[in-house]
Amino acid sequence: MSLYLPLLGRKFTWCNSSDGEKWSKIDRVLVDPKWLEVFQLKLWGLPRLLSDHSSLILMEDERDWGPKPFRFQNTWLLHKNFHSFLEKTWKEFAVVGWAGYILLEKLKNLKVGLKKWNVEVFGNITNKLKATEVELHRLELVADARDLDDTERRRRREVRGEVWRLSKMVERLWSQKSRMNWALMGDRNTRFFHSHFLEEWNGRPGLGGSFNSVQGSGDFNRLEAKFSEVEIKAALMDCDGNKAPGPDGFNMGCF
Known part of the structure; x- marks a missing residue:
């Protein structure tokens, strides 16, 4: 029932x-x-x-899920004032300590600044859309109760057009927030994995044969060599900027 x-x-x-x-x-x-x-x-x-x-x-209604977690949005990078804001916020916050602690505290401060910057500067389009949607909804509720006059009908058509225009702009914003790689490849990759590895195998293949040690090889020392700063930076810059953020909310696009 x-x-x-x-x-x-x-x-x-x-x-x-x-x-x-x-x-x-x-x-x-x-x-x-x-x-x-x-x-x-x-x-x-x-x-x-x-x-x-x-x-x-x-x-x-009565369940409180708590504040939304912070997420770095790659669309911020497209704003003309973002890079100068980021550089200014990062350099002006002075921290004393070891390198890991300095990075942690600077990211915490940057997170606070980005939240405020997103609302006051970058979030204007979303705020305008919400305000326009409220006005359109108010007109719809009036139309629920009675016939609209000519002025109200004209205003509703204008507001509807504005909602459409702002919605297209916000849609572009959200397309940057979405993980395009997952939207394009994630589902088919998951199905492939499930179809091959979740079924019961009567004879799962094993790895056999003899394996030679590489310890005597001339390249052995290179395997245990420390990574250089150049190699670390190159690996970081090679990463997809849309990769999922870490627990602090900063993704690879930020770094």
Whole structure:
């Protein structure tokens, strides 16, 4: 047995056109009653922006997942003032200690500065989009209750066009945040791995034969030689900048 949840936030989930002449509640969410015994779920209707349908979100309002973790975004590198900001923040923060400690403290300070810079400088497009979406949603709620007048309809068309324009800009931002290698290759690589190694093997191949020691080879000392600074930098610069960040949130693109 499944249950319907009441819709919060708006009355309708579909509109026939941008002018909003016909409205209907044709979208539903079914929930197993056992979920309601464990979670305090609520169903919200989100703003109808570019589609005829309103997105629905099922969420547990009272659960606090804590602050979002910091992630270095490679799109910051495209901002004309980013490199000067980064250099200034890095050089002005003085730390005394051994090299690993200095690096750790400087990254901590840089993280604080980047969060503030992202909101005050780089985050303007996202903030504008959110404000425009709020205005469009307000007009949609008015249209839910009554017919819009000519001025309101004209304003809604203008706001809808602005939402579309800003959405395309933010879409480019998120395309930089996504891991393109995973989107293109991750799924097929995972399927290949599962198909070959998760099945039971009756006769798993083994490695046999005799192996000679390399200790007497002329290249043996090179295997245990210390890495030079040039080699380390070359290996670092060879890495894909979209690789997953470490626990501190800084990915290879940052370094």
